[in-house]
Amino acid sequence: MGSQLHLLHIVLVLVWILCGAADAVTQPNSNCTKRCGSVEIPFPFGTDESCSLDTSFLISCNHTSTPYLPHNNATVLSISLDDGEMRVSAAVARGCYDVNGTRINETTVGCNTIGEIVEYNVIERRNYATGCFSVCLSVNETTSGICTGAGCCQSPIPANGLSDIGIGSYSSGADSYNAIFSSINSCGYAFVAEDGAYNFSSADLVNFRHQSFPVVVDWAVGKQTCEEAQKNTSSYACRADKSECYNSTKGVGYICKCSTGFGGNPYLVGGCQDVDECKNKEWNDCYSRAICKNVPGNYTCSCPKGYHGDGRENGTKCRRQSRTQFILIMALGVSVGVIALLVTSFYVYWRMKEKRLNKLKEQFFQQNGGFILQQKISRHRGSKETAKLFTVEELKTATNNFDESKILGKGGQGTVYKGLLSDNRTVAIKRSKISGSTQIEQFINEVVLLSQINHRNVVRLLGCCLETEVPLLVYEFIPNGTIFEHLHGHNINNPQSLKLSWKTRLRIAIETAGALAYLHSAISIPIIHRDIKTN
Incomplete structure (x- = not known):
């Protein structure tokens, strides 16, 4: 709780504020009072x-515009949404003796004094107690600014778990013994104070002028964890879009916070807004010469022209x-620009050339009867031929781009090249000669017909x-030369080839x-070949 027990006397009830989900108001109306005096009252x-x-x-606001907690009348000094803390003003309690050492009120105080803090946690059903002992024979034994037990003692309050607590002090010894010290200080005091709120002075033993001290108490919403609370969207308190839920680290319940880079009230719909970190130097780590630019939930730092770096402190x-760096950077920039321009120009040229080639290929495909052939092929889809x-x-x-070394022969009907397909099949590729568009349909019909021929002696x-x-035209490749070469011993692959016997010649003639005979009568549409040559 960030507070300490100072041995003077006080009876104070600190309540850990908890909220139940029943009958909860999810959003305040527009007429709600948002400030009481100088204290802001946030939802x-x-x-x-x-x-x-x-x-x-609930926070009560009386006619003097002083906010206070209605259940114990503690004055509210400030309320923090970011860390779930509230600062309240706690009064100082006094206990005084007369010259005879008789207690004037219900408390026991004096230099020979014991103070204690006792708490019973109703929620967790457990007890807690601590305290300290202050002793002194004269004011000279005390040292201002040091609270170590001589005239003043203190005991820290645990950071978690305390709710309703009571603080008291009493004298150790007989009343006559206390009377000896009444000449030093007739009154003793006890109070709970925020860390750093009280600085001991020896003069306080004679004349204590403080009436109250600020005390930090923690608050949280409900008695559930974030995971449990989020299951009920109607009572879940974190209403802003950019809000996050955190389980209380000091007890039960949870608190809501705006996400990083956003600020405002996470308990209100639309309550978390983007924070412009560039407006306040304490909110960003941009270097003094850097340019800060706000972005939703964050910011960026960049160096001005003529500077380089990440812009971060x-x-x-x-x-x-x-100057050398500037020239190098400029040269590099120009070089990169020129290279980018060349690459872009080449890419545009390549794309345009490819587009023209594709258009030309499409034109040739249509001109050579491609669509007609596609229609005819679709009718024979089930055929392997x-x-x-x-x-x-x-x-x-x-064909290595129709290299001349791949030419197998030339004739009146075209040039034949040797080629190797991607599936490793060797083929003969013939560039046909077509003299006019009138022959296109006849050419297509012959292609369809020839592709259906399946005879061991016909290519x-x-x-x-x-x-x-x-x-x-793509044909299967016949590697052994022509009949003419074998008949006359001119086989290019084997110049010393044997002359064919009459039996072999007769077999060639028969086959x-x-x-x-197969071409003339066996196929569905006869093919009459009138130009049979051995070559």
């Missing part, structure tokens, strides 16, 4: 029941840049690419005739 406290959270938080502060549509990027990769068409100006 949950109020001067009548309609303005306070409940009757436990406890950081790198703000240091002036030297359906032609595949290759992209130009796939075939460029397969199979795997698919095509229509994204180039000249269509590309060629079989393949032609």
Whole structure:
């Protein structure tokens, strides 16, 4: 509680203010008194029941505008919402002797005096007691400013757990013995005071002029923890959006606080507002030369032009840049700017070029009958022999961008390249020649038809690419050369190839005739081939 028992005498009841949830006022009305004299009365406290959270938080305000607690008449000096504390004024009690050593009132006081503090906690059903002993034979034995037992003693009050307490003092010894000390001080005093509120003086033993001392008492809302209270939203006291709940560290109940960077009354709806830390140097750690900027719940520090650092008092502060540093930073900035400009320009150029290429590929695809082929392929989706549509990027990769070293041969119908697909299949890629758009539909029909041919002596068409100006046909690759080369011993892969026997020549003729018979009559739409050559 931040208070101490000083051995003079007082009987004071300190009540730990608690609030029950029943019949609680969640918000005060606009006509509530918010100040009594010079003391602000913030909600949950109020001067009548309609303005306070409940009757436990009532503050009486008399005709002299002095706020006091109605249950023990202690004058209220201030109320703090941030730490759940209230400062009240506690009166000093006196006990005096006449020259015969007879007590004048109900208290026992004197230099040979014992003081005690006793508390019974009704909530937790436990007792507490402490005290101190003051003794002196003359005023000369005491030292002003030091309260160590000679003429003045003190005992700290525990920081948690005390509620209703009583404080008293009594003399140790006979009344005649006390009469000896009545010539030193006829009265003794006891009081509870906030730390630092009383500074002992030897003169107080002769003439004690203090009438009261400030005492710090703690208050909390309800008897529940935050977790328990939050389950009942109707009685939960932390009403502001930017508020947080904290369990009381000095007893039961909880208190509400505005979140970091916000201030105000957390018990009111909309009561926590953003604090502009930049308005007060004590609220921020920005360096003196730094620029403070407020943001919701926080602030930022930045250095002005010509300075560098984080702008924090406890950081790198703000240091002036030297001319060399300035030139380096400017040069670096210009370099970064130029690089960023070049990268951006290149990216824009690349995107525009890609866009033009895509548009051109789409144009060629449509021009070469791509949409017609797609429709025809969709009709044969269940067939394994359906032609595949290759992209130009796939075939460029397969032929190393149609490198001349990949050419297998040239003819009247186009140029054939050797290629390697991504699935490691070796293929022959032919650039066809189409003389006019009238042949497009015929070309597409042949592609569909040829892709369905499945004969061991007929090279199979795997698919095509229509994204180039000249269509590309993809065939399976035949690695052993042409019949012409084998018949005449001109096999490029084996110059010393053996001449074919008549039996082998006859087999070639028969199998060629079989393949032609397959094309002429076995497939659904006959293909008449009128240009059969060995090469």
